[in-house]
Each structure stands twice: as C-alpha cells, then as structure tokens.
Amino acid sequence: MQVFSFFVRDLAPEALTVEYSARFQIPGFQILGLPAPEIQEARERIISAFQASGLEFPKKRILINLAPASIRKSGTGHDLAIAMKILSETIDYSSATRVIACGELGLDGTIRPSGKMGHLIELLQGKIPDPSGLSLILGTEDHAEFNRLLHWRARNGFQNPDPGHVMCIGHLRQLLLPPDSMALDAITLEDPDPVSGSPSEKTLLPLGALQERVLKIASVGRHHTLLLGPKGVGKSASMDWFRALAAPSAKNAAWERALYQESRNEKPDFHSPIRQVHSQVRPAHLLGSFHSGAFRAGELSLAHGGMFFADEFPEWPRDSKECLREPLQSESFQLTSVRGTLRAKCDLQLIGSGNLCPCGGFPARFQSHVHTRTATCRCSEAEVRKYLQRLSGPILDRIDLWAVFSGADRELESKNGSLETLSLQVSRARLLAHAVHGVAPARIPPDKLERLIPKSARSLRLLNSTDSLRDRHKLVRIACSIAALEGLESPDHSSFDEALSYRMFERII
Ligand SMILES: [Zn+2]
Numbered sequence: 001m002q003v004f005s006f007f008v009r010d011l012a013p014e015a016l017t018v019e020y021s022a023r024f025q026i027p028g029f030q031i032l033g034l035p036a037p038e039i040q041e042a043r044e045r046i047i048s049a050f051q052a053s054g055l056e057f058p059k060k061r062i063l064i065n066l067a068p069a070s071i072r073k074s075g076t077g078h079d080l081a082i083a084m085k086i087l088s089e090t091i092d093y094s095s096a097t098r099v100i101a102c103g104e105l106g107l108d109g110t111i112r113p114s115g116k117m118g119h120l121i122e123l124l125q126g127k128i129p130d131p132s133g134l135s136l137i138l139g140t141e142d143h144a145e146f147n148r149l150l151h152w153r154a155r156n157g158f159q160n161p162d163p164g165h166v167m168c169i170g171h172l173r174q175l176l177l178p179p180d181s182m183a184l185d186a187i188t189l190e191d192p193d194p195v196s197g198s199p200s201e202k203t204l205l206p207l208g209a210l211q212e213r214v215l216k217i218a219s220v221g222r223h224h225t226l227l228l229g230p231k232g233v234g235k236s237a238s239m240d241w242f243r244a245l246a247a248p249s250a251k252n253a254a255w256e257r258a259l260y261q262e263s264r265n266e267k268p269d270f271h272s273p274i275r276q277v278h279s280q281v282r283p284a285h286l287l288g289s290f291h292s293g294a295f296r297a298g299e300l301s302l303a304h305g306g307m308f309f310a311d312e313f314p315e316w317p318r319d320s321k322e323c324l325r326e327p328l329q330s331e332s333f334q335l336t337s338v339r340g341t342l343r344a345k346c347d348l349q350l351i352g353s354g355n356l357c358p359c360g361g362f363p364a365r366f367q368s369h370v371h372t373r374t375a376t377c378r379c380s381e382a383e384v385r386k387y388l389q390r391l392s393g394p395i396l397d398r399i400d401l402w403a404v405f406s407g408a409d410r411e412l413e414s415k416n417g418s419l420e421t422l423s424l425q426v427s428r429a430r431l432l433a434h435a436v437h438g439v440a441p442a443r444i445p446p447d448k449l450e451r452l453i454p455k456s457a458r459s460l461r462l463l464n465s466t467d468s469l470r471d472r473h474k475l476v477r478i479a480c481s482i483a484a485l486e487g488l489e490s491p492d493h494s495s496f497d498e499a500l501s502y503r504m505f506e507r508i509i
Pocket residue numbers: 357358359360361362376377378379
C-alpha cells in the first residue's frame with residue numbers, strides 16, 4: 001500500500017511518500033527525510049497512541065522515510081500517515097492501495113486536525129497523479145472542514161477535484177476496521193456565505209458632507225485613501241462607515257486568502273476581511289515571513305480582497321510605511337529567502353487615518369457639529385511642520401485620495417443618508433464602474449486611463465496642471481469613480497473638477 005501525506009513549499013502543496021523499513025535489530029524508531037522537530041516528536045505521539053488504542057507497536061528497528069528526502073518538512077499533520085504506513089505492514093488493507101492520510105495524533109489516539117484542507121484541495125487539483133484512485137483518510141474535524149471548503153468552492157463556480165474515496169475517523173483504533181467501513185455519517189454543511197459582521201446603523205455616527213462624499217468615492221473605486229484632521233473630527237466614524245459599506249471579496253481572492261490563513265494555522269474565513277494594525281507595526285508583521293520554503297502570511301496578505309485600516313498612519317515607523325510601496329503599486333510583493341523567492345498577493349484597499357500634529361490639536365480652531373470650538377494645540381510651528389513631513393515621500397504617491405476634515409461642514413449632517421441609501425448608491429455605482437471598466441476604477445490600467453480623458457482644451461489644461469504621470473492617472477481614476485456615482489459611463493468636466501479639489505489637500509500638506 002502506498003501512503004502519502006503532503007507538505008507546503010513556496011505556498012504550493014507537494015505530495016510526500018511515506019516509506020517504511022523494519023529490521024530485526026534492537027527495537028527503535030527513526031524518521032528520515034529532513035523532518036522538523038515537531039515531526040521528530042511524532043515518534044513519541046505514535047508509540048503512545050498505539051498503546052492507548054490497544055495496538056502493538058512492532059518490536060523491530062523501524063525506519064520511516066519522508067520522500068523526497070532532500071526537502072525540509074514541517075507541521076504535525078503527518079502523524080496519521082506515518083501510523084497508517086506502520087499499520088499497513090501488519091493489517092491487510094487490500095481494498096485501498098493508494099492512501100492520503102492527514103491528521104495529528106493525540107497521546108490517547110484521538111485524531112486532531114491538520115488544518116491544511118485548502119492545500120489538500122489544491123494538491124488533489126492536479127498536483128498528484130490519478131486523484132480519483134486515491135483513498136483519503138481524514139480526522140473528523142478535517143473532514144468537516146474539507147467538506148465546507150468543497151461546498152464553498154462549488155457554490156462559487158470553482159471546478160472541484162474528484163476526491164476519490166473519502167474516509168473519516170475520530171480515533172486511531174478505527175484504522176483496524178476495513179477502509180470501506182470508515183466513512184461516517186454525512187456532514188451537515190455550514191453555510192459558508194458571508195454573514196454581515198459590519199456595524200449596524202445604530203452604532204454609526206453621522207458624517208459631514210465632505211466625509212460622506214469621500215466615503216462614497218473611495219468605496220466605489222476601491223481607492224487607497226488617507227483621512228486627516230484634528231482629533232474629534234470624526235475620522236473613526238468614517239472608518240466605521242467604510243466597514244459598513246465593505247464589498248464582498250472577489251472569489252479568487254477569497255480562495256487565495258484562505259490558503260494564506262492556513263499558512264498561519266487559522267481557519268479559512270470567506271467574509272470580506274478588514275484588517276487593522278496599530279501604529280508601531282513592523283515590516284515583518286505586514287509582509288509575513290518566508291524561511292526554508294515555508295511562508296507565514298502577514299497582515300497585508302490576510303487583507304487580500306478586502307480592506308486594510310492603517311490607524312495613526314503618520315506615526316508609523318518609516319520602514320513600515322516604505323514597505324507598502326510595492327504592495328500598493330502592484331497588488332503583490334516579493335519575499336526573498338536564501339533558498340528562493342516567493343510572490344504573495346495583496347489586492348487590498350488601504351484606508352489610513354491620522355492627525356496633523358503630534359498632539360492631535362492642529363488646526364487649533366475648527367467648527368464641530370455643535371459649535372465652533374478651539375482645540376488646544378501645544379505644538380510649535382516647527383513641530384507641526386516636522387510632523388507633516390512624515391506625510392510626504394514615495395509611499396504617499398500611491399495613495400489616490402486625500403481628505404482633510406476640519407469639522408466645518410458638519411452642519412450639513414442632517415442631509416446624511418441612511419446606511420441603506422448609501423449602500424444602494426455605492427453598490428449601484430460599483431456595478432456601473434465594473435460594467436464599463438471591468439475592474440474597480442482604482443485598478444484601471446494606465447493605457448486605458450489615457451483613453452478616458454475627454455479631448456477638450458479645458459480638461460487637458462486641468463490634467464496638465466498635475467506634477468507627474470502618476471498624479472495625472474490618480475486624477476483620472478478618481479474622476480471615474482465620481483462619474484460612476486453620478487451614473488455616467490465616463491468622466492466629464494465636473495468629475496475632473498471635483499477630483500482636482502481632493503488633490504488640493506495633498507498640495508497644501
Ligand atoms: Zn499639536
């Protein structure tokens with residue numbers, strides 16, 4: 001009987017063959033094939049699980065080889081495959097000739113989840129020859145998860161692999177039964193559809209006219225956005241509204257993200273992600289790690305297909321801000337280790353927020369929604385200037401939309417639309433933009449953007465006032481979102497005028 005397990009290298013699963021050899025020498029048990037310490041420890045778990053299950057562990061010198069032997073393997077999901085291989089030498093499993101087994105063993109013989117069912121589906125999807133001739137042996141939890149993922153994929157139009165004969169066991173003892181009798185009752189499938197975890201209408205604070213407009217434009221176009229202003233002006237309230245209007249992830253991004261979540265031993269979650277990090281975040285936390293072929297996803301990959309909130313963005317360490325350059329530019333980034341490189345995806349919308357001075361009181365006078373009030377700013381002019389300098393540099397070229405809230409427009413809050421109205425307006429505009437451009441306006445490629453500019457002297461003069469080609473393209477992208485909100489297929493003069501008004505904030509700073 002051939003027994004397989006699998007490991008993940010450079011984000012892709014690869015099958016490994018479990019080989020067995022036993023000699024009549026002093027009893028011993030050794031695992032070969034560059035196993036990580038947790039695989040070495042499997043020896044003790046397996047011997048103990050055999051005893052607890054009333055099985056006799058062979059009194060021989062046992063060698064287990066995990067082939068290919070030249071690649072380092074990690075993870076605890078190989079325990080069941082190794083145990084199965086040892087048992088197959090004494091028990092006749094003639095009805096199953098090729099088996100993939102996944103699961104971790106407890107000392108009492110119970111099977112724990114390996115947590116890599118998304119990768120197992122990828123493996124069956126053409127990475128292993130003749131998957132339909134395989135028998136699949138999974139623990140109870142892994143089996144439920146495997147079914148949940150297959151069910152989600154089927155509902156979202158993915159081609160599912162034929163998993164062959166799937167068997168489910170809860171305890172090592174059950175391996176004594178003939179393989180055909182291992183299948184348990186059908187699993188009741190959880191509904192994997194996104195459940196709205198967004199804030200309810202009651203918890204949302206009213207927004208000013210400018211805040212509402214910026215919210216709508218950024219939500220329609222998936223623009224990277226920076227919200228600035230003194231404390232108490234409603235930046236956090238805007239973030240809550242962004243959360244409430246989040247669009248569901250694209251199907252492919254949701255599946256790719258599921259694999260990233262498994263790389264961190266998290267259960268895949270298909271809700272549109274909203275990741276939030278604190279201001280002292282480090283580059284390794286954002287990008288993840290990549291050592292010896294093993295990738296552990298960072299916050300950016302976990303936000304793939306969703307939103308990424310960067311609170312107190314000006315306070316971020318310089319290197320953390322700088323490491324966002326490639327991810328924001330190309331929606332993916334490269335990680336390098338001694339053994340090679342890996343490209344991880346992160347198609348996300350960045351929403352940053354921050355103050356305009358270290359104490360958060362600048363500008364000192366602004367009108368709140370109840371009265372004009374004077375905030376106290378204890379910073380000197382030099383300190384404010386130094387603080388604002390943190391908001392310059394190449395990373396900020398990649399942020400489409402800038403807005404400085406002063407609070408002065410909050411008197412218009414009575415005109416604030418309800419959550420239902422806003423969702424309706426935003427989703428209608430999103431549909432229109434997708435129908436016209438095929439992608440969200442922030443993702444329109446540069447060559448297409450040039451064709452969207454109306455050929456009139458006025459709009460050309462407007463666009464020529466931008467400093468660089470990147471600025472010019474940002475302007476067209478924002479104008480496209482504004483046009484979609486107004487129900488227009490392509491931007492007109494007023495869309496460009498409004499888009500330029502947001503660029504003014506950037507210039508002032
Ligand atoms: Zn201040």
